[in-house]
């Protein structure tokens with residue numbers, strides 16, 4: 001499909017680190033039309049050559065890059081290159097400018113057909129998210145709006161639905177009769193990384209839990225969709241978010257955070273958070289759900305741990321306990337799925353130990369694992385919204401967290417130390 005991709009804010013960090021390399025990757029492998037045109041737009045005055053010179057590219061991809069200063073007149077400029085079957089406007093700009101930029105693009109003449117891709121944060125709370133959503137729909141229809149949560153394009157995250165709905169053996173035990181608890185954790189060794197301007201007014205609840213971790217929760221707990229239509233999948237996620245009740249939230253801040261460049265010296269922003277929740281529906285009622293995140297943690301790891309109830313009667317080890325079965329889905333860095341079961345320790349005595357059945361993505365497949373942005377951009381070009389987030393999903397996830405967003409003095413934790421126990 002011959003497409004034009006307009007990147008508003010194309011001289012920023014996201015283009016440099018993710019968007020242009022991902023498009024270059026797709027182009028080299030001929031996964032996108034070889035006449036795809038990428039028009040970077042920014043406030044500065046740049047020639048096409050200067051713009052091209054900002055990126056390290058290959059396969060003559062740089063010939064596909066053009067630059068247009070500002071957005072005014074960009075439709076006319078694009079029309080000068082002929083017809084495109086798909087026009088995508090990627091807003092790589094500060095979120096405060098989403099609505100006004102969408103309005104400019106609509107005024108330019110893109111409102112009828114183009115797709116518009118935006119990055120999180122989608123609002124700062126429920127109210128601002130609803131305002132943003134309704135402002136965007138003044139310029140574009142909901143089905144033209146692609147809200148990007150890059151976690152949805154991670155390989156293991158896409159595998160969650162396949163794992164659950166393409167196998168017979170898990171679905172029957174995927175409920176409150178058998179599951180004791182669900183833990184979703186996303187830790188990073190990295191701290192603030194020069195992002196104080198955004199992060200200090202956001203914090204970990206907004207930065208990680210409201211979007212990435214809640215999306216993981218939806219995929220792990222939603223009902224099977226009737227088909228794989230984006231709308232149908234979203235409907236199932238919405239049902240989970242409607243029945244999600246958060247009971248408790250504790251927030252932490254790493255020592256030294258307030259001394260970081262650009263951070264308010266009295267900041268109470270959370271760099272770690274734990275949320276205790278439940279899903280009040282037939283399948284999950286009574287199952288504790290825990291979501292945890294931390295920056296400056298001891299490890300970089302995102303995983304989902306589903307712990308099962310114990311067997312009804314202990315035949316072995318009757319004096320002690322047999323550890324619970326667990327399914328651990330590791331989203332990163334060692335992508336895979338592990339089943340933790342009891343087994344006999346080899347030897348003369350009947351000793352029960354743990355056996356780990358480990359499926360490692362990297363050991364099982366030789367090919368490279370695609371980067372999230374490669375998948376997301378390809379899907380946008382193909383008009384597939386399955387891995388993007390709907391307006392309702394963003395609003396409902398804000399709503400569930402709303403009582404916990406503001407206030408509370410965070411506890412302090414040491415930099416380099418995960419503030420929550422390892423299960």
Ligand code: BG6
Pocket residue numbers: 120188207208
């Ligand atoms: C982003 C957050 O959405 O996700 C960052 O704003 C966070 O603070 C990042 O570091 C984590 O993404 P990944 O893919 O590195 O786990």
